[in-house]
Amino acid sequence: MILSHFTALVIFALIVSTVFALITKNEPREQFRYGVFVFLSFLAVAVVVGWIMYPLPL
Amino acid sequence: MDQGNGQFEPTSRSAVLEPQPMNMAATLAICSSGWLVPGLAHVLIGRWIRGLIFTVCVLLMFALGLAMHGKLYGLEFDEPLHVFAFIANIGAGIPYWIAERMNLGVGTMTWPSYDYGTTYLWVCGLLNYLIVLDAFDIAQGRKP
Numbered sequence: 362m363i364l365s366h367f368t369a370l371v372i373f374a375l376i377v378s379t380v381f382a383l384i385t386k387n388e389p390r391e392q393f394r395y396g397v398f399v400f401l402s403f404l405a406v407a408v409v410v411g412w413i414m415y416p417l418p419l
Numbered sequence: 420m421d422q423g424n425g426q427f428e429p430t431s432r433s434a435v436l437e438p439q440p441m442n443m444a445a446t447l448a449i450c451s452s453g454w455l456v457p458g459l460a461h462v463l464i465g466r467w468i469r470g471l472i473f474t475v476c477v478l479l480m481f482a483l484g485l486a487m488h489g490k491l492y493g494l495e496f497d498e499p500l501h502v503f504a505f506i507a508n509i510g511a512g513i514p515y516w517i518a519e520r521m522n523l524g525v526g527t528m529t530w531p532s533y534d535y536g537t538t539y540l541w542v543c544g545l546l547n548y549l550i551v552l553d554a555f556d557i558a559q560g561r562k563p
Contacts (some may be wrong), residue, residue: 362483362486362488362532363438363487363530363531363532364532364535366535368538369487369532369535372483373438373480373535373538373539376476376479376480376543376546377472377542377546379476380473380476380477380546380549380550383469383472383473384549384550387562387563390535
């Protein structure tokens, strides 16, 4: 199976944010909000770090 | 409810909501089962939905990691840092040993998604450790 980096990142963020939300929060509404926050944070940080690294000659 | 001596007896509602800790032996047995089969600990303590979601998350991540040609690490003392990868991998429990027996998780370094696959395999094991700790806290009455 070959996934694009972004697809792999989205699936990774989705699974990890689901587990984090269920572990750290108790109420369903809190869990949902925290899960969405963590998921979007994963994506945002990855995109920002990607753009920061873009000009580096690696 | 006031008992007349200035003390208040807990209401029946608060008594029901107060978590009752299990004994340590039962807690450890439940946590061990949760380590071997991801999500089972929560199912055993009555958190069916949460347990099933954890099972799906960990097993899906494990299967995707193998499908992306990720590497499962064994206990190799000649490469000391690999021990950490091994500890992360065995967090997945029985699926790790099944995959090892089936010669899966060999890891193809030239495969484009090799790094992602290996990371998926590490993280699903580490997530399962967190899930087991969550089950421990619930069983001990530290979490509702």
